Amino acid sequence: MSLIMDSRRAQQVGRLLLDAFRGDGIFGRTFMPAHLLPRGVDRGSRAHLHFVTLTTAINYMRDADALWEASRRTYEAPQTHYLYTPRQVAQTDTDKLIADMKRYRLARKPNKDADIWQTICITLTRHFNGDVYNLLERANFDAPLVLATIRDRRYQFPYLKGPKTGSLWIRVLEDRWQGHHLENLDRVPIPVDVHIAAATVMTGCVRGPFDGPFSKLRDAVTEVWFSACQGSSLYALLFNDPLWHLSRQGCRKTRGFPCEYRNQCPVARHCTETRLVKDGSRASIAA
Known part of the structure; x- marks a missing residue:
């Protein structure tokens, strides 16, 4: 069972989604959970950089809205504000x-x-003078080189260095931090989680039938979005x-077909009414 990757369809779907997101939004959503800043933090500042970097590192297997809200509250509270200063975290007792x-x-x-939080702070303190900006600068603000740096065996950046989380971090830095433009973003893969995969399948950009490792589907989703951008x-x-x-508010949320959200969906005409079923490390797509 081989996966079919339709890059031309992905081009069409992608442009419609971008236009919608930059306009009225996808089902009214025009921003991501990471886009809201804690009070007193300026966009592009070192404080903003440390806030998004450390929070992204623990963005796994949990509700994104709840995580970023909790991180903003933690940053704003005087007793816990220090958690976003790597040098202080590196010296903090584990129980505290x-x-x-x-x-x-x-x-x-x-x-x-x-452990994730403190390990990253210790690495930043020992090797980058406690500042994420120094890491970016050492990598010449080149996105692939930034990822290569955090994946270098000399350093420890648990979870942040992962294939999904690393790409997500780069996306947040370029789109929301904006403290310095990152180069060669076209060489960074889309961070594929179940939502990105589900929306790609539902719109027919990747089609089955398929029953196999999610990693194989993830590779196909990555490739089709790379291909969709060629020549643009x-x-x-x-x-x-x-x-x-699209997935979180529509494809994964709908209770059946015809989809109850089709009248609000910017890519409804591309919908294949094909669900992605994910069970642990495996995924399946009907014909």
Whole structure:
């Protein structure tokens, strides 16, 4: 069972979604959970950079809205504000760190999340003078080189270095932080999670039948969005936000077909009414 990748269809779907997202939104959604800043933080600042970097690192297996809301509350509270200063976190007792990350529900898995958070802060302190900006600068603000840096075995950036989370971080930096433009964004793959995959399948950009590892489907989704951008000024990361909303508010939410959201959907005419079924590490698509 081979997957069919339709890059021409992806071009059409992608442009419609981008136009909608930049206009009235996808089902009314025009921004992502990471787009809202804590009070007192200026866009493009070091504080903003550390806020999005550390929060993105624990953005796994949890509701994104709840995570970013918890992170904003944690940042704004005087008792926990220090959590976004890598040098201070690197020197903090583990029990205190866990307790403070639990205070406003920043940590969903307290021990694991605290370990991720502190490990990254220790790496930043030891190798980059406690500043994410220094990491970006050392990589010449080149997006693929930034990813290569955090994946270098000399450094420890758990979860942030992952294939999905790393790309997501680059997307947030370019789109929301905007403290410095990143180069070669066209070489960074779209961060494929179940929502990006589901929207890509539902719109027919990748088609089955298929029953196999989700990793194989993820590779196909990555390839089709790369291909959709060839010969244009667009790059695959641009499609992340609208695809995510399309699935989260529509494709994965609908109770049946015809889809109850079709009258609000900007790509309804491309809908194949084909669900992606994901079970652990496996995925299936009907014919």
